[in-house]
Each structure stands twice: as C-alpha cells, then as structure tokens.
Amino acid sequence: MKVVIQRVTKASVTIEGEKVASIENGLLILLGIVNEDTLEDITWLSNKIVNLRIFGDENEVMNRSLKDTNGDVIVVSQFTLQASTKKGNRPSYIKAAKPDVAIPLYEDFVNQIEKDLGKKVQTGQFGADMKVELLNDGPVTxxxxxxNKE
Structure with a gap:
C-alpha cells in the first residue's frame, strides 16, 4: 500500500462537475493498493499518518500531528501510484489491485483512518474520473x- 500525503490548507474532489469532497486544513491522501496488501498494512499506515508530526507548532516547527491539530482528511484512490516505469515509456499498472480486491481495502483504509482520527473522513469515488484541487501547505508532500516499514 502506497500513499502520497499532502499537507493542505484546502482541497476538494469534483466528479462530473459536482464537488463531492472539500476540506480546509489537513491532509489529502492519495492511495494506491496492490494485491498483497492486508489489514496489517492498513493498520500500520493509518497509525503512521494520523500521528506523523508534519504540522507546525507555536514556533512553526513541524511538531504536531493530524490528531493534534484536529485536521481534516480526504482520501482518493489512485491506482497510478503503483505504476511501473522500468521498461519503455508507457507505465504498466499490472501491480495495481483490481477493484474486487482494491475496493474493500480502500474502504477498510478509510474506516481505519476515521477510527484512529476520531472523525469522519471525506473521499473521492473509487474508479471515477476525479478532478482533485489542492493548495499544498509548505509545500509538504x-x-x-x-x-518499506522495516
């Protein structure tokens, strides 16, 4: 399971002209899933994300976590994170999990973040053509x- 985490001052997801998710201060999380991913990956990753100290304290030192700041979250599925660019110029997505595997893991990931954070998480729509807009804060990505947790 691979994520790209972006600290944002605002972010939104639009599908077919309709805004389906919108947050102010917090994290935009892009999530890529492979067939080998498990609930153990979800638990470890969620704990890491909500406790990662990437928000400024009173001295503007990155010393506070998403939990500390009560920040908001949008999770967006993104199979292209699992692209292989080793051969040729056209990325291969063979490692990305198919929907029958990926959707339950995606939903479990969102539920775990909500549990660890103690609040509702907003999402895009799995498999949809989404327009993601964000204002990266820092930038922190x-x-x-x-x-690679070991």
Missing amino acids: IIIDSK
Missing part, C-alpha cells in the same frame, strides 16, 4: 509505502 510525503510518500509512504507500507512495504
């Missing part, structure tokens, strides 16, 4: 792969 971090990539985490649950397969």
